[in-house]
Amino acid sequence: MQKYDVIIIGGGAAGVTCALSAHTIYPDKTIALIRKEKVALIPCGIPYIIHSLNSVEENILPDELVTKTGADLIIDEVIEKEGKTLKLKSGKEVGYDKLVIATGSVPLLPPIQGITKEGIFSVKKDYEYLSHMRKYAEKCQDIVIIGGGYIGVEMADEFIKNGKKVTIIEMLDRLLPTTMDREFGNKAQEILESQGIEVIVGHRVNAIQGDKKVTGVVLDNEKEIKADMVLVSAGARPNVTLASGFGLAVHPRNGIWVNEYLRTFDKDIFAIGDCAAKYDFFTGNFSNIMLASTAMAEGRLVGSNLFEIKVMRKFIGVLGSFSTKIGNTAFGTSGLTEEKAKEMNMDYIVGTATTTDRHPGKLPGASKLFLKLTFSRYSHTLLGAQIYGGDSVGEMVNMFSVMILNKMTDMDIDNLQIGTHPLLSASPIAYPAINASVDAIKKWYEYRKK
């Protein structure tokens, strides 16, 4: 029986990152990554197989990422564990010293009548499934998307470019409802509608019509919408089946229990990525945010700490940092939204700024940019940032994550030395991070006077 120092189960973002990190920190250890899929996909690239990419092939995560480090890539499925030996579907057995579970998540299918009809798809990270879906979509004309989170919105944006008639149905009262505040959800809706997408918020799908194949959906207000394809993007649940079989503590909705080092109750088994329980950065409560950025941060942390705690590096909780692009407008968010701050009964101040992202604004390529920052009124620390604007939003949001992690205050941000350039950013006088902080400072002084 082959024995490895480290075995990682799962070839997604978390697993691959963990393998790379383990190789960097422990170059002499033997590492295997076991994956049941023949090919792995770039998770966040999946919506773009519809239009922006020419095929699912163009979205493959190359195996060389893993194998070039000298790690073994085993295409097989882990069935059970006995002591420190894993039994595989092929009949083979492999031993480990340290085990990392990165089995990801599975799309949630809401309990709607008729949800299993032909023509109904979810977003599985599966090459064959997605290739089939891509081909199937070619023949379809009326596409209904259930769920207006970022996958739903991105898919809608892709389908409309292919000339489909697209309807998004979101049961909450706006698009992107769990990650961004109302003004951002409304902005996303405005852009999608301007492209000809129908957006329905505040309604559920009650039933799916059609015999074998889907022909339409019926909403809770009895409205019927024609559909020859339905895409369900209504969230995901952690894939804990294997971990549960191993006897680890799991929760069907929250995932595999792990501590701040992503260690399970078994000291030689770690869990990372979508399958592992997530804790909110601010409250420490369970979080249902599943993002590649979180998964990979966990993968790198576990990769570094497998055999010894190299540095006191703990996972500090899910920040929820993400970006997307709808039409020509990029959206980004990190940390708390105002709505979440309210839910938590936090005492907060909001600062906003509107600017153009080139200066002078007459330069070609300038986009309007809107930024909303949420600060603690008491400590002045930055709690969250939300932005829409040009493509540079994609990196700006990471700057805000770094600010939140470092507990920077409005005054710290006001004090920043920011590099700006006419062709690349807002004017230094209108630099949004600073101006939104100044707006918050102004409001604090106004509040103090009262």
Next chain:
Amino acid sequence: MQKYDVIIIGGGAAGVTCALSAHTIYPDKTIALIRKEKVALIPCGIPYIIHSLNSVEENILPDELVTKTGADLIIDEVIEKEGKTLKLKSGKEVGYDKLVIATGSVPLLPPIQGITKEGIFSVKKDYEYLSHMRKYAEKCQDIVIIGGGYIGVEMADEFIKNGKKVTIIEMLDRLLPTTMDREFGNKAQEILESQGIEVIVGHRVNAIQGDKKVTGVVLDNEKEIKADMVLVSAGARPNVTLASGFGLAVHPRNGIWVNEYLRTFDKDIFAIGDCAAKYDFFTGNFSNIMLASTAMAEGRLVGSNLFEIKVMRKFIGVLGSFSTKIGNTAFGTSGLTEEKAKEMNMDYIVGTATTTDRHPGKLPGASKLFLKLTFSRYSHTLLGAQIYGGDSVGEMVNMFSVMILNKMTDMDIDNLQIGTHPLLSASPIAYPAINASVDAIKKWYEYRKK
């Protein structure tokens, strides 16, 4: 005589920002900004008046920025000071309680024989002068730029777009020599040369040819280059004339002496921006870096602390954070270069990463991105970042400034939760900040083994 609570002398980036900040923090105080120029310009936009903008008008910093806060904008020149009264060129007198000097800098003209001939220009922040230069350039064909810093490089990039024959002459051994390492200077040179610009490094201009008008320049190797226009972009010196007349401590090259609150020896007089002495963030030594980003950070700090020290906010020294765009490639830098770290005898480790800034790289709009991070070997803190790549470099460099200011280590960065998106950024697996940090960590372990 009119008396103001605050008078700011100078209408550039520092002065305007200070006025805005003072208004925010002390809304009840009366503020005047005295400026001798009829119109103010956006400093970093100046190179772009040549081609990207249609006129100098399009690069005007609007007066409303100042006046809409209720501050008075006085177009006049301060001649002298008696007690707390300023005498203006027009004969008027104005009194102040707090005075802020923001008189900026003047371009350095190297002592080259013939430097005052017709057709020789420097980059003055002066509307009439630049309008004349723009018009003059229209008739010219052969343009020589003395100085390969970022203004020289940006102007070259603009002139070539207007179909001129352009030569840049830099006396040091590469372009952008004081702010970026060799590989970045070389990359800038490669891009400029591919556009047809001639780049000469490691040589000085010894003489300027022509009778009244310039006809060419002669280098220190006796090479002659034809020129009907010469643009000198060889740095600037602080404009300390007025401050010197006020009896403040000044140094002709380093500027007006100020402490960490930007206060001069006179407790009611502050100096900010290019005219104020600058201290290096790392060493505390005098720094000759003059940037709008620094000037405005100083302006905001002084604006907040004019009447009382609101928060213990000190100016922490010049970080040197800037970005530019050459051809289609953006360049950014913040903190120490490797060369500077070497000069200071710092014990450092360099980590690098190369990636594309979209993922998968087959998506439209993807650019190659190269990042170089310099860390302290002992403390692991980030000392500097240099990048070239697509437009998002403009915001990425600010993320690195925030990391440097917060003394983040390679492990801290490796641990980050980074938002990425196919259409906006590198893949999370190839995210450059993380991968360059991992590269540095790898090198540290290799070094430790030795």
